[in-house]
Amino acid sequence: MxxxxxxxxxxxxxxxxxxxxxxxxxxxxxxxxxxxxxxxxxxxxxxxxxxxxxxxxxxxxxxxxxxxxxxxxxxxxxxxxxxxxxxxxxxxxxxxxxxxxxxxxxxxxxxxxxREANIIYANHIEADLDDSKTYLYIDVGGGSTELSVFVKGVPEASRSFNIGTIRMLDNQDKEETWDEMREWVKEHTKQYKHLAAIGTGGNINKLFRMSEEKEGAPMSLQKLNALYNKLTSYSLKERINVLGLNTDRADVIIPACEIYLTLMKWTGIKQIYVPKVGMxxxxxxxxxxxxxx
The missing domain is CATH 3.30.420.40 (ATPase, nucleotide binding domain)
Structure with a gap:
């Protein structure tokens, strides 16, 4: 073997x-x-x-x-x-x-x-998805977010931004980095209609499981927003004890949610596909x- x-x-x-x-x-x-x-x-x-x-x-x-x-x-x-x-x-x-x-x-x-972005995309998730759609691929980590725009299954542009869950918890994310990310996303997605998102990383996997969506089905922006509101209504302790989240997931899941929601709102994306793969x-x-x- x-x-x-x-x-x-x-x-x-x-x-x-x-x-x-x-x-x-x-x-x-x-x-x-x-x-x-x-x-x-x-x-x-x-x-x-x-x-x-x-x-x-x-x-x-x-x-x-x-x-x-x-x-x-x-x-x-x-x-x-x-x-x-x-x-x-x-x-x-x-x-x-x-x-x-x-x-x-x-x-x-x-x-x-x-290179991190290229490794994540080696998963070729887009191959299983609708060719006629354009996808914004979002991978959220502790220190950075990797973004890529896939058009007809081909990555047209990709970039890594120093915005991540641990960085946000430590207040080390910079406003200018957010602005840069916003500009980049707008610039590379504005000409496309019917945009959908692909999300990878431990947090979005967990959010998808919590959404109880069918495997392979996308999660809606509405559902993600509802999950975010639910999670933020609990204290850290309650997220661990009541919702049963791991201690090292219970804090980072909130900033992760914020990154996905922000990117979807900036681009008007209504659905995110969550294949269970990562780095x-x-x-x-x-x-x-x-x-x-």
């Missing part, structure tokens, strides 16, 4: 996805075997202090050691490990990469926003494309 692994070192959580690769009808497919998520919140250090603390560095190294052991036990033949926004901004990011190489024997790559899935797809196709 061919096994690949993806490591996604995000600003909120760190993930390991181990996938089984098989060939069906001449095409390579993957099946998720194991997914582990560790909420390290590297963004808290990176966005406030521009430096990842010794404690968080230690936790990250231990996590990478554990991931490497699991990859060995599962006999993973290829892996790609990527770090995004928090590590991009930490002044000691490269030093941490070096320590991970030495102590966990794992090669971690700090990637630029554009880690994109990495697996990329590995298949690079190694097998």
């Amino acid at each position: 061919l096994r690949y692994a993806a490591v996604d070192v995000g600003s909120n959580a760190v993930r390991l996805l181990i996938a089984d690769i098989s060939k069906q009808d001449g095409e390579y497919k993957y099946k998720k075997n194991t997914l582990i998520r560790v909420p390290l919140r590297l963004g808290d250090d990176a966005f406030l202090d521009k430096h990842i603390s010794e404690k968080k560095t230690g936790d990250l190294i231990k996590t990478m050691q554990a991931f490497k052991h699991l990859m060995d036990v599962y006999h993973v033949s290829e892996y790609l490990a990527c770090a995004t926004s928090a590590m991009r901004e930490a002044s000691n990011g490269l030093d941490i990469v070096q320590q991970i190489q030495e102590q966990a024997n794992l090669k971690l790559e700090i990637i630029e926003g554009q 880690a899935d994109g990495i697996i797809k990329l590995l298949i494309e690079e190694k097998l196709d």
Whole structure:
């Protein structure tokens, strides 16, 4: 059995996805075997202090050691490990990469926003959707939001903005970045009618599950707005105890909701499709494309 692994070192959580690769009808497919998520919140250090603390560095190294052991036990033949926004901004990011190489024997790559967007789009979600529509692809992370405009299944424009859930919770999102994002979105979507959104990331997945929509069906702006109002009517404690949200999801889900709602309102988009994929899935797809196709 061919096994690949993806490591996604995000600003909120760190993930390991181990996938089984098989060939069906001449095409390579993957099946998720194991997914582990560790909420390290590297963004808290990176966005406030521009430096990842010794404690968080230690936790990250231990996590990478554990991931490497699991990859060995599962006999993973290829892996790609990527770090995004928090590590991009930490002044000691490269030093941490070096320590991970030495102590966990794992090669971690700090990637630029554009490469992050390309990896997320390696999922080719647009292939399953209506070709006649134009889509605004929105991926919301802890430190950045990746946007892309798909016209007839082809990405016409894409850009990464330093607006993310952890950044907003820490009040490190800048008004000019919001203005820039608004300008960019207006500029690249104004000529299209019948726009729909595609949303990826842990928060929109959770919101979609809470909406109880049928899988594959889009979630309406109205429903997302109603969920937002419901969530904000509860305190953080109640979101954990009453709504049953994980502690590391209960706070970030609100700013995530705000980002999706804002983008949909700016563009007049009424529906958002939520495929259950993210950065880690994109990495697996990329590995298949690079190694097998």
